[in-house]
Amino acid sequence: MTFTGRELRTTLTEDGTLTLSLEDVTVPAPGPDEIVVRVEAAPINPSDLGLLLGPADMKTLESSGTEERPIATFRLPKAILGGLRPRIGQSLAVGNEGAGIVVAAGEKAKALEGRRVGMVGGAMFADYRVLKAREALPLPDGATSAEGAAMFVNPLTALGFVETMRMEGHTAIVHTAAASNLGQMLQKLCLADGIPLVNIVRSEEQADILRALGATHVLDSRAEDFRKRLTDAVAETGATLAFDAIGGGDLGSTVLQAMEQAASRNATEYSRYGSSVFKQLYVYGALDPSPSTLNRLAFGFTWSVSGWLLFNFLRRAGAEVNARMRQRVVDELTTTFASRYTATIGLAEALRPDVLKAYERKATGEKYLIDPTRG
Amino acid sequence: MTFTGRELRTTLTEDGTLTLSLEDVTVPAPGPDEIVVRVEAAPINPSDLGLLLGPADMKTLESSGTEERPIATFRLPKAILGGLRPRIGQSLAVGNEGAGIVVAAGEKAKALEGRRVGMVGGAMFADYRVLKAREALPLPDGATSAEGAAMFVNPLTALGFVETMRMEGHTAIVHTAAASNLGQMLQKLCLADGIPLVNIVRSEEQADILRALGATHVLDSRAEDFRKRLTDAVAETGATLAFDAIGGGDLGSTVLQAMEQAASRNATEYSRYGSSVFKQLYVYGALDPSPSTLNRLAFGFTWSVSGWLLFNFLRRAGAEVNARMRQRVVDELTTTFASRYTATIGLAEALRPDVLKAYERKATGEKYLIDPTRG
Numbered sequence: 001m002t003f004t005g006r007e008l009r010t011t012l013t014e015d016g017t018l019t020l021s022l023e024d025v026t027v028p029a030p031g032p033d034e035i036v037v038r039v040e041a042a043p044i045n046p047s048d049l050g051l052l053l054g055p056a057d058m059k060t061l062e063s064s065g066t067e068e069r070p071i072a073t074f075r076l077p078k079a080i081l082g083g084l085r086p087r088i089g090q091s092l093a094v095g096n097e098g099a100g101i102v103v104a105a106g107e108k109a110k111a112l113e114g115r116r117v118g119m120v121g122g123a124m125f126a127d128y129r130v131l132k133a134r135e136a137l138p139l140p141d142g143a144t145s146a147e148g149a150a151m152f153v154n155p156l157t158a159l160g161f162v163e164t165m166r167m168e169g170h171t172a173i174v175h176t177a178a179a180s181n182l183g184q185m186l187q188k189l190c191l192a193d194g195i196p197l198v199n200i201v202r203s204e205e206q207a208d209i210l211r212a213l214g215a216t217h218v219l220d221s222r223a224e225d226f227r228k229r230l231t232d233a234v235a236e237t238g239a240t241l242a243f244d245a246i247g248g249g250d251l252g253s254t255v256l257q258a259m260e261q262a263a264s265r266n267a268t269e270y271s272r273y274g275s276s277v278f279k280q281l282y283v284y285g286a287l288d289p290s291p292s293t294l295n296r297l298a299f300g301f302t303w304s305v306s307g308w309l310l311f312n313f314l315r316r317a318g319a320e321v322n323a324r325m326r327q328r329v330v331d332e333l334t335t336t337f338a339s340r341y342t343a344t345i346g347l348a349e350a351l352r353p354d355v356l357k358a359y360e361r362k363a364t365g366e367k368y369l370i371d372p373t374r375g
Numbered sequence: 376m377t378f379t380g381r382e383l384r385t386t387l388t389e390d391g392t393l394t395l396s397l398e399d400v401t402v403p404a405p406g407p408d409e410i411v412v413r414v415e416a417a418p419i420n421p422s423d424l425g426l427l428l429g430p431a432d433m434k435t436l437e438s439s440g441t442e443e444r445p446i447a448t449f450r451l452p453k454a455i456l457g458g459l460r461p462r463i464g465q466s467l468a469v470g471n472e473g474a475g476i477v478v479a480a481g482e483k484a485k486a487l488e489g490r491r492v493g494m495v496g497g498a499m500f501a502d503y504r505v506l507k508a509r510e511a512l513p514l515p516d517g518a519t520s521a522e523g524a525a526m527f528v529n530p531l532t533a534l535g536f537v538e539t540m541r542m543e544g545h546t547a548i549v550h551t552a553a554a555s556n557l558g559q560m561l562q563k564l565c566l567a568d569g570i571p572l573v574n575i576v577r578s579e580e581q582a583d584i585l586r587a588l589g590a591t592h593v594l595d596s597r598a599e600d601f602r603k604r605l606t607d608a609v610a611e612t613g614a615t616l617a618f619d620a621i622g623g624g625d626l627g628s629t630v631l632q633a634m635e636q637a638a639s640r641n642a643t644e645y646s647r648y649g650s651s652v653f654k655q656l657y658v659y660g661a662l663d664p665s666p667s668t669l670n671r672l673a674f675g676f677t678w679s680v681s682g683w684l685l686f687n688f689l690r691r692a693g694a695e696v697n698a699r700m701r702q703r704v705v706d707e708l709t710t711t712f713a714s715r716y717t718a719t720i721g722l723a724e725a726l727r728p729d730v731l732k733a734y735e736r737k738a739t740g741e742k743y744l745i746d747p748t749r750g
Contacts, residue, residue, distance in 0.1 A: 271461075301658075
């Protein structure tokens with residue numbers, strides 16, 4: 001028995017045209033340790049957008065095709081094609097994670113047949129997905145695919161932040177764009193584990209979301225006294241570690257500066273090289289793809305700014321930590337790790353102009369869940 | 376017996392006035408493990424300038440006082456005093472390192488009496504310096520104070536770069552502002568130890584200095600094909616580690632981008648998160664104090680940009696590595712670790728307007744050696 005279904009594809013051609021479309025694909029029969037899953041839910045995560053849309057400008061969006069087989073096209077300026085060269089001409093499948101029903105299983109994976117599983121590994125914006133059984137995790141009894149669709153990227157990232165903090169000897173965390181689904185999970189985790197967390201948001205509405213969860217430190221970066229309040233919060237919590245989803249601009253630099261000022265409040269003598277307190281900023285997202293600006297002179301020489309990537313972290317953390325984190329996700333799937341969505345849409349609807357354009361305002365927290373069974 | 380002499384002091388007052396002057400100081404009698412050194416040579420290192428001049432604008436320089444006791448004054452805008460607050464009102468001594476004759480010694484340090492020593496620890500722009508015997512290193516027989524004046528900061532930094540490379544698993548180095556005294560030492564070390572080094576300079580004159588030492592990879596950042604040649608050199612050497620003396624602007628970012636492009640030349644499939652090759656940029660100087668710009672999208676998520684500070688490194692490296700590095704400096708003092716100076720000047724001359732202004736063009740490599748015995 002084979003399964004044929006639609007797969008969302010993104011293709012960039014030499015002339016700078018980026019095309020999103022649905023292609024028919026027959027998934028191969030599962031190998032002995034593989035399963036075929038009928039996808040019932042897959043979130044459009046910020047981490048999917050780089051592959052899905054690249055640096056596409058929404059102003060160039062043109063829609064064509066039919067309601068069932070829509071096509072979205074963007075024009076990219078040739079000047080920015082350089083860094084994208086490796087993907088030119090390839091029809092790429094999209095979707096980091098999802099959940100669904102196991103409709104076929106190889107001989108070593110029979111136990112999963114008929115089970116609802118969460119899964120990770122790409123190409124989830126599709127009707128069917130074949131994958132290794134170990135890349136899937138059975139959902140707890142009674143959990144829906146919508147509940148299990150986002151059990152990897154955000155939960156493991158939030159847990160990864162906490163593990164990174166412990167591995168590197170920090171005791172508190174600063175988080176930007178903190179009202180995101182991920183940010184809410186992190187706040188819940190930090191409350192449960194007694195870790196001081198300084199949340200940076202950019203509206204009172206976002207602040208309210210976090211306060212409703214019990215957050216103590218919630219700062220609006222647009223407030224006039226933001227820098228002073230940030231330094232106060234960093235001094236109070238002792239945070240020397242920050243995770244930044246934004247990347248562009250100077251917010252990360254401002255966080256390092258606040259850490260430096262908090263450290264030098266207690267300094268007894270002037271050091272021309274800045275404080276000896278090590279300050280670490282991890283950039284894990286690119287909500288603002290523009291360059292990062294580091295005002296180094298404001299925070300001395302004892303600091304590091306690094307990329308943070310879930311896959312790199314999981315490799316570094318090792319099998320034991322990975323297993324412990326996955327178990328916690330399963331145990332707290334519908335509490336700590338619950339996600340909220342703006343709307344649930346079908347696969348064809350994912351190419352609707354208003355849905356695509358919503359991601360231009362991605363920092364606003366609009367987030368869609370794709371359910372291919374809806375059409 | 377006590378010694379009285381001049382000490383160069385830098386003082387910032389609440390109103391934004393930065394004053395350089397010579398003050399009379401009587402050094403305390405040496406403790407049992409201390410020595411008094413009559414300073415004969417002390418280099419004005421780039422690393423001294425932050426303390427000496429801070430962010431002073433040379434256009435505001437006013438000279439007063441006498442030829443023997445000159446005074447140099449700068450006006451700093453109040454807006455930038457914030458980060459300098461800890462030093463306001465303090466008369467600070469300057470000069471990271473130097474060399475001279477031991478003119479008095481405590482009972483446990485008698486062996487050093489009459490010896491010529493190199494020393495590190497601040498306040499070297501002075502006629503006399505009292506310090507712990509272990510902060511001084513006897514010069515090899517026949518070595519002059521001029522030869523031993525710079526045996527700590529640059530030699531240990533160059534050796535520290537190589538040790539850092541080994542500790543962190545890299546196999547080649549990229550260096551900016553590479554024609555500096557430090558850069559020349561690094562090139563000599565890398566040749567001796569068989570380490571591929573990519574030198575970035577900004578004139579043909581600087582390139583010639585390095586080529587005369589036997590450098591293979593010397594790139595002029597002002598050349599039109601700089602980026603392409605940098606990527607080629609990084610690909611050829613396999614460099615994934617860079618040390619940047621400049622800090623400001625986007626040169627560091629350009630180096631990371633070259634490393635990323637070199638890594639993806641061999642990539643077989645497109646990764647939206649960039650290559651999995653870890654790229655490390657260390658910023659160890661601030662020849663350009665303006666902000667650093669990181670074009671993150673050009674180099675993915677597997678990277679780190681960090682401050683590199685000699686004192687932090689020495690602490691991290693531990694006693695054994697420290698001892699090994701110091702011994703190598705003594706052994707190769709007049710070869711690998713020889714420094715060149717634009718001129719040797721007296722202590723009073725260090726406050727001459729033309730000398731101070733030379734440091735505005737500090738990236739040009741002008742470098743003075745202070746010999747207080749000259750006046």
